[in-house]
Amino acid sequence: xxxxxxxxxxxxxLNPQQRxxxxxxxxxxxxVAGAGSGKTSVLTRRIASLIRGREAWPSQILAITFxxxxxxxxxxxxxxxxxxxxxxxxxxTFHSSCVRILRREAENFxxxxxxxxxxxxxxxxxxxxxxxxxxxxxxxxxxxxxxxxISRLKNELTDVDSYSRNANVNDPTExxxxxxxxxxxxxxxxxxxxxxxxxxxxxxxxxRAFPHVADHYRKQFRHVMVDxxxxxxxxxxxxxxxxxxxxxDGTPGGSLTVVGDSxxxxxxxxxxxxxxxxxxxxxFKGAHVVMLEQNxxxxxxxxxxxxxxxxxxxxxxxxxxWTDVGDGDLIVGFTGYSAHDEAxxxxxxxxxxxxxxxxxxxxxxxxxxxxxTRALEEIFIRSALPYRILGGTKFxxxxxxxxxxxxxxxxxxxxxxxxVRRILNxxxxxxxxxxxxxxxxxxxxxxxxxxxxxxxxxxxxxxxKVSGAIAKLSGLIDEATALAESGPVADVLTRIxxxxxxxxxxxxxxxxxxxxxxxxxEELLAVTKEFxxxxxxxxxxxxxxxxxxxxxxxxxxxxxxxxxLMTLHTAKGLEYNAVFITGVEEELLPHRMSAGEPGGPAxxxxxxxxxxxxxxxxxxxxxxxxRAQFGQTNVAMPSRYLQEIPTELIEWRQSPGMANGRDGYQxxxxxxxxxxxxxxxxxxxxGGWGSTEGGWNSLEASPKPKTEWxxxxxxxxxxxxxxxxxxxxxxxxxxxxxxxVNQITGEGAKRVAHVKxxxxxxxxxxxxxxxxxxx
DNA sequence: TGAGGCTTGGTTTTT
DNA sequence: CCAAGCCTCA
Numbered sequence: 001x002x003x004x005x006x007x008x009x010x011x012x013x014l015n016p017q018q019r020x021x022x023x024x025x026x027x028x029x030x031x032v033a034g035a036g037s038g039k040t041s042v043l044t045r046r047i048a049s050l051i052r053g054r055e056a057w058p059s060q061i062l063a064i065t066f067x068x069x070x071x072x073x074x075x076x077x078x079x080x081x082x083x084x085x086x087x088x089x090x091x092x093t094f095h096s097s098c099v100r101i102l103r104r105e106a107e108n109f110x111x112x113x114x115x116x117x118x119x120x121x122x123x124x125x126x127x128x129x130x131x132x133x134x135x136x137x138x139x140x141x142x143x144x145x146x147x148x149x150i151s152r153l154k155n156e157l158t159d160v161d162s163y164s165r166n167a168n169v170n171d172p173t174e175x176x177x178x179x180x181x182x183x184x185x186x187x188x189x190x191x192x193x194x195x196x197x198x199x200x201x202x203x204x205x206x207x208r209a210f211p212h213v214a215d216h217y218r219k220q221f222r223h224v225m226v227d228x229x230x231x232x233x234x235x236x237x238x239x240x241x242x243x244x245x246x247x248x249d250g251t252p253g254g255s256l257t258v259v260g261d262s263x264x265x266x267x268x269x270x271x272x273x274x275x276x277x278x279x280x281x282x283x284f285k286g287a288h289v290v291m292l293e294q295n296x297x298x299x300x301x302x303x304x305x306x307x308x309x310x311x312x313x314x315x316x317x318x319x320x321x322w323t324d325v326g327d328g329d330l331i332v333g334f335t336g337y338s339a340h341d342e343a344x345x346x347x348x349x350x351x352x353x354x355x356x357x358x359x360x361x362x363x364x365x366x367x368x369x370x371x372x373t374r375a376l377e378e379i380f381i382r383s384a385l386p387y388r389i390l391g392g393t394k395f396x397x398x399x400x401x402x403x404x405x406x407x408x409x410x411x412x413x414x415x416x417x418x419x420v421r422r423i424l425n426x427x428x429x430x431x432x433x434x435x436x437x438x439x440x441x442x443x444x445x446x447x448x449x450x451x452x453x454x455x456x457x458x459x460x461x462x463x464x465k466v467s468g469a470i471a472k473l474s475g476l477i478d479e480a481t482a483l484a485e486s487g488p489v490a491d492v493l494t495r496i497x498x499x500x501x502x503x504x505x506x507x508x509x510x511x512x513x514x515x516x517x518x519x520x521x522e523e524l525l526a527v528t529k530e531f532x533x534x535x536x537x538x539x540x541x542x543x544x545x546x547x548x549x550x551x552x553x554x555x556x557x558x559x560x561x562x563x564x565l566m567t568l569h570t571a572k573g574l575e576y577n578a579v580f581i582t583g584v585e586e587e588l589l590p591h592r593m594s595a596g597e598p599g600g601p602a603x604x605x606x607x608x609x610x611x612x613x614x615x616x617x618x619x620x621x622x623x624x625x626x627r628a629q630f631g632q633t634n635v636a637m638p639s640r641y642l643q644e645i646p647t648e649l650i651e652w653r654q655s656p657g658m659a660n661g662r663d664g665y666q667x668x669x670x671x672x673x674x675x676x677x678x679x680x681x682x683x684x685x686x687g688g689w690g691s692t693e694g695g696w697n698s699l700e701a702s703p704k705p706k707t708e709w710x711x712x713x714x715x716x717x718x719x720x721x722x723x724x725x726x727x728x729x730x731x732x733x734x735x736x737x738x739x740x741v742n743q744i745t746g747e748g749a750k751r752v753a754h755v756k757x758x759x760x761x762x763x764x765x766x767x768x769x770x771x772x773x774x775x
Numbered sequence: 776t777g778a779g780g781c782t783t784g785g786t787t788t789t790t
Numbered sequence: 791c792c793a794a795g796c797c798t799c800a
Contacts (some may be wrong), residue, residue, distance in 0.1 A: 189776075781795105
């Protein structure tokens with residue numbers, strides 16, 4: 001081991017803990033990296049110091065991240081330090097590392113290196129067909145239920161055989177599920193395809209089944225580093241274990257460095273197991289732990305709020321983020337009357353910050369659920385503020401893109417019948433479901449693939465028109481396959497588009513959205529050209545791999561000059577000068593679905609924590625008093641997490657407890673220590689929030705909301721609380737006039753009156769807040 | 776084969 | 791309320 005002098009530029013500007021994280025040498029190292037503590041910098045410097053100190057060759061480094069973006073960032077930073085010496089390093093995501101290994105080793109276990117990667121949509125399509133075939137829906141099995149269960153099992157490394165060994169054969173539903181699981185596994189194998197979860201799980205199975213193969217990679221990767229370790233699921237954990245295990249010939253496993261922050265674990269619902277990090281020291285005996293607590297991102301005010309919130313999670317290693325940049329501004333809180341009112345606040349503050357010189361791309365708005373974008377978008381558009389929404393429908397998930405990719409997949413992997421089915425009648429060429437079934441049956445009886453069956457269309461006794469169409473399609477595939485042998489991907493795609501007329505057909509329709517679809521396809525063509533340019537040696541398979549594993553078409557370009565809107569989940573790993581966290585309400589944050597689950601509220605708290613710690617300088621938290629959801633307007637309660645921010649750190653523009661505009665007034669109830677809010681929709685009571693002046697109840701005295709948008713929702717929010725209504729009652733509504741109650745549904749605060757109005761028709765009203773009177 | 780009506784379900788989702 | 795998917799009918 002080479003001693004690094006303290007003048008080493010690699011250690012410049014590092015604090016003692018960071019330095020230790022770079023310099024420590026041993027079999028296992030856990031870097032507990034709080035938000036904004038410079039972990040990427042530490043990780044890349046650690047790599048650089050291994051190379052510079054001649055402790056490792058580049059090819060012995062394996063650095064694993066979860067996202068392409070994180071991998072790209074790490075590679076870029078490593079290149080800045082090491083230049084060409086980074087060549088040969090594996091710096092990539094879990095999934096692409098596994099694909100790389102699987103492509104090399106696929107022939108060991110019944111796949112070819114041309115295998116397809118099924119995304120979750122492909123999986124569902126397949127499962128849907130299996131459910132239909134086995135009539136499993138009559139057993140209460142749904143596509144999403146089965147897909148979710150299969151995914152969970154794979155993440156736990158349970159394959160069909162081990163599942164069947166423990167299955168309860170007396171439970172017909174379980175037997176049915178097993179049948180589908182088996183069919184699904186067979187179909188993937190027959191199609192020479194892996195789903196996302198397989199990529200990890202099959203690599204683990206490969207290593208376990210072929211120790212000499214595993215040894216090869218163990219000997220290659222002497223230094224394994226894993227980022228965001230708190231988000232690893234069991235399969236990923238096992239993969240890391242397998243990679244760093246001792247070889248059969250006694251060669252010790254490589255050194256393992258993991259970086260993570262259990263306070264930022266927000267993917268438990270996807271199988272991430274927080275114990276992987278919290279029990280790291282138990283798993284890897286002699287592991288060394290370094291804690292990075294100094295934060296280089298946020299003001300002390302923001303960090304104090306974050307610390308205070310997260311400290312409410314028990315069962316965590318205590319750590320306190322701190323900074324030496326000073327307190328900065330107070331957090332600003334706002335309570336809107338409605339989601340639109342809240343959005344108006346966000347927009348107003350963004351305009352003000354922009355007027356003070358902050359760029360739009362330095363600001364971001366976070367929310368818990370995608371459906372919250374609607375109100376925000378409306379106000380952003382109306383205010384002409386530039387914005388973009390991250391996440392949402394991904395480019396490669398669009399139907400038109402998947403159609404076109406179906407051709408490329410068919411060419412690259414002829415065994416993939418799912419892809420063949422997709423393109424069979426796309427664009428329309430008269431090959432209907434009956435023909436498809438006929439072809440599939442023919443393929444099954446003759447033990448050939450669907451692709452091969454297309455060549456025998458003549459012997460199927462189909463009409464001349466259909467046979468001709470199949471022959472033409474088959475010819476096109478052959479032709480394009482030949483082209484793909486040597487030619488660039490763009491040429492293959494161009495030929496397909498020409499022969500099928502796909503884009504022209506889209507342009508010819510009257511649906512205005514088809515123009516956008518045509519543009520998307522042309523965008524894809526541009527992507528292939530770009531790929532060809534960047535990868536002169538790249539094959540069609542390489543292209544498809546990249547496409548499958550790149551999520552959103554790299555949405556991040558920070559120079560765009562727009563405000564970014566995204567979910568709290570998407571926000572992880574990002575940072576902005578100003579951050580708005582919206583919808584900080586019970587039922588939303590924590591979300592109603594997770595509030596009852598074990599560990600749910602704690603994970604939601606971490607989500608809030610992640611949101612808070614994204615902010616560098618300014619943090620805004622906002623909520624609405626009423627929120628429309630599923631067509632109904634519900635009373636919303638401030639989130640329990642709001643109370644966990646110390647009073648003195650928030651300046652309320654309009655506080656939840658008292659929104660009547662008296663300057664300087666702050667709800668004592670809101671920030672009072674120990675006054676735990678435990679009410680909810682079902683409780684029928686307002687809980688601890690209203691103790692000063694009745695919480696939401698006092699709102700009738702409020703001044704009119706400042707935005708005209710608020711008028712869209714009734715601004716006379718009142719509390720009819722215990723107003724008793726029964727079917728047959730006559731009522732009067734402020735907007736709809738008089739009517740008769742037909743029935744009452746729901747309970748407590750959620751009681752809904754179904755009213756037939758004399759002139760306004762039938763309406764459903766939330767009794768608690770509707771502006772109604774019993775006549 | 777496509778349009779339109781009906782049902783259903785509606786957290787989050789790095790790959 | 792509202793989007794996606796399914797079914798039905800011309």
